[in-house]
Amino acid sequence: MRFGLSEEQTLLKDNVNRFLEDNVPLDKVREYADGGSDSTIWQGLSDLGIPALLTPEEFGGVGLKPLDAAIVAESLGQHIAPGPFLGSAVMAPFALSNSPEGFGELLSKIATGEHRVGIAFGEAIARRNQASVHVKDGKVDGTSLFAFDAEADSYLVADQNKNMFLVSADDDGISRSNLTTVDRTRRTVELTYSSASAKPVSTDSNLFDRTLDLGRVMLAADTLGAAQSMLDQAVEYAKQREQFNRPIASFQAVKHMCAEMAASLEPCRAMVWFAAHALSDVPEEARLTACHTKAHLAEVGQFVSRTATEVHGGMGFTDLLGLHYWFKRIGANRQWLGAPEFVRSEAAILQGVD
Numbered sequence: 209m210r211f212g213l214s215e216e217q218t219l220l221k222d223n224v225n226r227f228l229e230d231n232v233p234l235d236k237v238r239e240y241a242d243g244g245s246d247s248t249i250w251q252g253l254s255d256l257g258i259p260a261l262l263t264p265e266e267f268g269g270v271g272l273k274p275l276d277a278a279i280v281a282e283s284l285g286q287h288i289a290p291g292p293f294l295g296s297a298v299m300a301p302f303a304l305s306n307s308p309e310g311f312g313e314l315l316s317k318i319a320t321g322e323h324r325v326g327i328a329f330g331e332a333i334a335r336r337n338q339a340s341v342h343v344k345d346g347k348v349d350g351t352s353l354f355a356f357d358a359e360a361d362s363y364l365v366a367d368q369n370k371n372m373f374l375v376s377a378d379d380d381g382i383s384r385s386n387l388t389t390v391d392r393t394r395r396t397v398e399l400t401y402s403s404a405s406a407k408p409v410s411t412d413s414n415l416f417d418r419t420l421d422l423g424r425v426m427l428a429a430d431t432l433g434a435a436q437s438m439l440d441q442a443v444e445y446a447k448q449r450e451q452f453n454r455p456i457a458s459f460q461a462v463k464h465m466c467a468e469m470a471a472s473l474e475p476c477r478a479m480v481w482f483a484a485h486a487l488s489d490v491p492e493e494a495r496l497t498a499c500h501t502k503a504h505l506a507e508v509g510q511f512v513s514r515t516a517t518e519v520h521g522g523m524g525f526t527d528l529l530g531l532h533y534w535f536k537r538i539g540a541n542r543q544w545l546g547a548p549e550f551v552r553s554e555a556a557i558l559q560g561v562d
Contacts, residue, residue, distance in 0.1 A: 211478065211481070211482075213279070213481075217275070217276060217279055220276060220279055220280070221279050221280075221282075221283060223256060224253075224256065224258070224279075224280050224283045224284075225283050225286070225287075227252055227253070227256060228283060228284070228286075228287040228289055229287070231248075231249065231252055232249055232287050232289045232290075234530045234533070236249070237288055237289070237290065237393055237530070237533055238530070240290045240392075240393065241392035241393060241533070245359070246290035246291050246292075246359070247359075249289060249290055249291050250291045250292060250296075250321060250324075251321060253291060253293070253321070254320060254321025257270055258280060258293065258297055258321075259296055259297045259301075259318055259319055259320065259321045260297075260319035260320070261276055261277050261280065261297055261298075261301075262274070262277055262297065262298060262301045262302055262305075263301045263305060263315050263318060263319040264305050264315070266312075267305070267312050267315035267316050267319060268315070268316045268319045268320065269301065269315065269319045273484075273485075273487075273488045273489075274422055274425065274484040274485070274487040274488050275481060275484040275485050275488070277297065277298050277422075277426060277484070278425060278426060278429040278480055278481065278483075278484035279429075280293070280297075281293065281294075281298075281426045281427075281429035281430045281433070282429045282430065282432050282433035282436075282480070283433060284430060284433065285429065285430035285431060285432065285433030285434040285437075285537065285541075286433035286434065286436060286437045287433075287437070288393045288434060288437075288533045288534055288537050289393075290393050290394060291394075292324045292325075292326070292356070292357040292359070292360065293426075294327065294356055294423060294426055294427070294430075295324070295325050295326050295327040295356050295357050295360065295364065296318060296321075296323075296324045296325050296357070296360075298422060298423065298426050299327050299364065299419050299422060299423045299426075300318060300325035300327070300364050301315060301318055301319070302418070302419055302422055303364060303372060303409060303410065303415060303416075303419045304318075304325075304364075304374075304409065306410070306415055306418075307372075307409045307410050307415075308410070309407070309408055309409060309410075311374075311409075314374075323361050323362070324357060324359060324360045324361050324362075325357075325360055325361070325362050325363065325364055325374075326355050326356050326357035326358075326360030326362070326363040326364070326377075326397075327355065327356040327357070327363070327364055327423070328341075328352035328355035328356075328363050328364065328365040328366065328399055329364075329366045329420060329423075329545065330352060330353050330354050330355070331350075331351075331352055331353075331366065331367065331368055332366035332367060332368060332369075332370050332416065332420075333420070333545065333546055333550075334546070334550060336353050336354075339351040339352065339353045340367075340368060341365060341366070341367040341368065341401070342367065343367055343371065343373055343406050346405060346406055346407075346408075347381070347403045347404065347405065347406060348365065348373060348375060348381075348401045348403075348404050348405075348406040349401050349402060349403060349404075350400075350401055351398065351399065351400050351401070352365060352398070352399040352401075353387070353398050354387060354389070354396045354398070354544070355384075355396060355397050355398070355399050356394070356396060356544075357394075357395070357396075357397075358384065358386055358395035358396065358397045359395075360377055361376070361377055361378075362374055362375060362376045362377055363375050363377065363382075363399060364409065365399075365406065366416055369413075370413040370416040370417070371408075371410070371411045371416075372408075372409040372410045372415070372416055372419075373406035373407060373408055373409055374406070374407045374409055375399075375401070375404050375405070375406050375407075376404075376405065379404045379405055380404075381401060381402045381403045381404030381405065382399060382400070382401055382402075382404040383399075383400045383402075384397040384398065384399050384400070385397060385398045385400070389540060390536045390539050390540055391536045391537050391539070391540035392533070392536070393533055393536075393537055394537075394540070417495060418487075418494070420545060421487060421494055421495055421498035421499075422487055422498075423545050424498050424499070424501070424502040424545050424546065424551070425480065425483045425484050425487060425498050425501060425502070427502060427505075427541045427544055427545060428476075428480050428483065428501045428502050428504075428505035428506075428541075429480045429484070430537070430541055431505045431506065431508075431509040431537075431538050431541045431542075432473070432476055432477060432480050432505060432509075434509065434513075434534045434537050434538050434541075435473055435476075435505075435508065435509045435512040435513065435534075435538060436473060437534055438512055438513055438516035438517075438531065438534045438535070438538075439466070439469045439470060439473060439512055439516055441516065441520075441529075441531065441534075442465075442466060442469070442515070442516040442519040442520060443457070443466055445519065445520055445523075446462050446466065446519055449521075456519075462519060465515050465518065465519055466519065468515070469511070469512045469515050469516065472508050472511060472512065473508060473512055476504065476505055476508055479500075479501050479504065479505075480501060480505065482497065483497045483498055483500075483501035486498075495558055496555055496558050496559065499551045499552065499554050499555035499558070500552075500555055502545070502546065502548070502551050503548035503549075503551045503552045503555070504548075505541075506541065506542040506547070506548040506551075507548055509538040509541065509542065510538065510539070510542060512538075513534065513535045513538045513539070514535075516531070517531060517535060
């Protein structure tokens with residue numbers, strides 16, 4: 209049995225990488241990190257059909273599978289590209305297309321990149337600082353911390369009971385405040401609700417779990433791409449940097465560091481691919497595999513980011529190389545939608561281990 213990417217998936221990956229190489233250089237990322245907009249990047253990705261990946265064909269989408277989305281997520285992580293991919297192209301289209309409420313018109317707008325949807329799932333996963341979300345009679349009150357996408361047109365909000373609602377960012381009853389996080393390549397916000405209109409999406413906890421699993425696998429794929437880029441940069445730097453008239457790549461200690469990074473990271477690619485494949489084709493294994501993949505990539509990503517920075521020596525801590533953007537992105541992915549300790553706890557419960 210051959211387990212790998214199809215010709216179409218390889219072409220998708222090449223097209224996305226080509227666009228990102230041409231349009232999202234490090235200077236563009238720095239510009240966004242300093243307060244710029246990601247609108248031109250998202251428009252370019254929209255022209256490639258990225259927001260339409262998981263949207264069903266009847267709503268103007270492409271109707272592909274999570275594995276295809278994971279391929280794109282890996283490329284985005286490799287280039288630390290800003291953008292609302294996680295919410296607008298992955299989690300929101302999946303939840304809305306499986307909702308019994310009917311969101312056909314909105315899905316069509318999402319598929320073209322015209323409408324951006326952020327994700328506010330934190331309070332359904334693990335509450336922080338007593339933040340909570342309460343919905344009654346179609347009105348939502350409370351607070352969502354660390355919601356994805358500061359520029360979203362609406363937010364997919366989940367309460368403590370895993371009920372999902374759609375809240376417009378233009379509603380008079382919602383306010384958002386930018387939150388400062390370690391990752392400056394993507395922005396998160398605090399949402400405060402005061403009798404804001406909340407349109408029901410689903411009361412099915414299973415749909416929430418499936419949407420969450422999808423998001424976790426995408427974050428793992430993003431970490432995979434970012435870690436691979438850091439490894440590649442470390443190897444290239446070691447070939448060029450000289451000490452004692454020799455490239456440091458010839459030193460045994462540096463060789464071991466690079467080899468250990470490569471040995472730890474390479475099996476993760478198949479793990480991410482299978483986790484994404486399981487979401488659509490092996491549902492009985494999907495939840496557990498998503499948990500293990502998110503947790504394992506968080507740990508491996510942390511190791512690779514630290515070791516790659518060490519290979520660069522003092523240069524690795526400067527803004528000149530910009531290595532810290534990948535380092536911090538991996539660190540943020542580790543925490544979003546569940547830290548490895550928390551996700552492993554979920555996996556233990558799924559396996560019947562107390």
